[in-house]
Amino acid sequence: MQPPLVHLVGAGPGDPDLLTLRAARLLQLADVLVHDRLVGQGVLELANPRARRIDVGKAAGRHAMAQQQINELLVELAAPDRVVVRLKGGDPFVFGRGGEEAVHLLRHGIRVEVVPGITAALGCAASVGIPLTHRGLARSVRFVTGHCRGDEALELDWEGLADPETTLVVYMGTAQIGEIADRLIGHGLSPTTPVAVISDGCSPAQRVVRCALDGVAAVPTGGRPTLYVIGRVVDVVDHEAELVGVLPIDPRLFEVAGHG
Numbered sequence: 453m454q455p456p457l458v459h460l461v462g463a464g465p466g467d468p469d470l471l472t473l474r475a476a477r478l479l480q481l482a483d484v485l486v487h488d489r490l491v492g493q494g495v496l497e498l499a500n501p502r503a504r505r506i507d508v509g510k511a512a513g514r515h516a517m518a519q520q521q522i523n524e525l526l527v528e529l530a531a532p533d534r535v536v537v538r539l540k541g542g543d544p545f546v547f548g549r550g551g552e553e554a555v556h557l558l559r560h561g562i563r564v565e566v567v568p569g570i571t572a573a574l575g576c577a578a579s580v581g582i583p584l585t586h587r588g589l590a591r592s593v594r595f596v597t598g599h600c601r602g603d604e605a606l607e608l609d610w611e612g613l614a615d616p617e618t619t620l621v622v623y624m625g626t627a628q629i630g631e632i633a634d635r636l637i638g639h640g641l642s643p644t645t646p647v648a649v650i651s652d653g654c655s656p657a658q659r660v661v662r663c664a665l666d667g668v669a670a671v672p673t674g675g676r677p678t679l680y681v682i683g684r685v686v687d688v689v690d691h692e693a694e695l696v697g698v699l700p701i702d703p704r705l706f707e708v709a710g711h712g
């Protein structure tokens with residue numbers, strides 16, 4: 453008999469329309485669904501109604517369940533003929549500790565399937581019309597986390613990050629964004645570099661504030677999941693036009709495709 457299997461599934465940035473088909477199919481097949489806080493309600497509603505649901509959600513600084521406990525829970529749940537879906541916001545392998553879960557499961561002889569999801573950087577940028585790379589403006593993009601463990605200082609490659617031709621996307625940066633801005637400016641990035649502060653991206657509650665790098669620390673985020681996109685690409689598209697972004701899909705398209 454094959455060893456048991458856990459599906460480590462990316463739920464994308466919030467909007468259920470941005471799930472992969474594979475994620476949606478697995479949600480419908482799930483016997484057990486282990487999810488975290490950032491998974492949108494609309495995504496959870498797609499899951500098998502008979503599935504056992506376990507919320508291991510974490511709010512900033514308040515762990516509902518420690519990572520080690522989550523790892524152990526997944527090992528306990530894994531069983532032959534049981535579809536165990538571990539659903540994580542965005543992509544499981546981008547700042548989601550999915551790698552730790554995969555390693556732990558594999559060490560216990562459990563197979564792991566990883567289903568990628570649209571990470572917040574890609575979802576939020578598309579949703580507000582920011583091309584993360586753009587010929588002549590940005591030839592690379594970097595994803596960094598502003599989160600530090602305990603009292604650790606935030607040590608990033610400031611020299612490399614303060615490159616006007618790199619788009620920088622900061623996850624979990626709210627507590628440190630003032631320091632991040634100061635360090636980037638201190639390493640030569642212009643204080644007028646445009647920034648988009650995107651909270652609750654790809655959801656009906658999405659909020660976007662555009663500002664300059666030297667003013668970003670003053671933007672309130674209200675404790676909501678927030679992403680910072682820093683770089684010249686933020687101003688490529690005329691945002692007043694409101695012609696770009698992820699739009700609610702016309703349900704008639706699904707009927708035509710036979711999914712209605």
Ligand SMILES: C[S@@+](CC[C@H](N)C(=O)[O-])C[C@H]1O[C@@H](n2cnc3c(N)ncnc32)[C@H](O)[C@@H]1O
Nearest residue numbers: 542543546548571572623624652653677678679
């Ligand atoms: C623990 S990380 C998880 C990232 C996730 N694995 C991904 O690929 O998007 C959580 C951080 O991602 C960002 N984030 C996730 N979803 C978001 C959303 N819908 N809008 C804005 N930021 C989001 C925020 O910076 C949040 O603090």
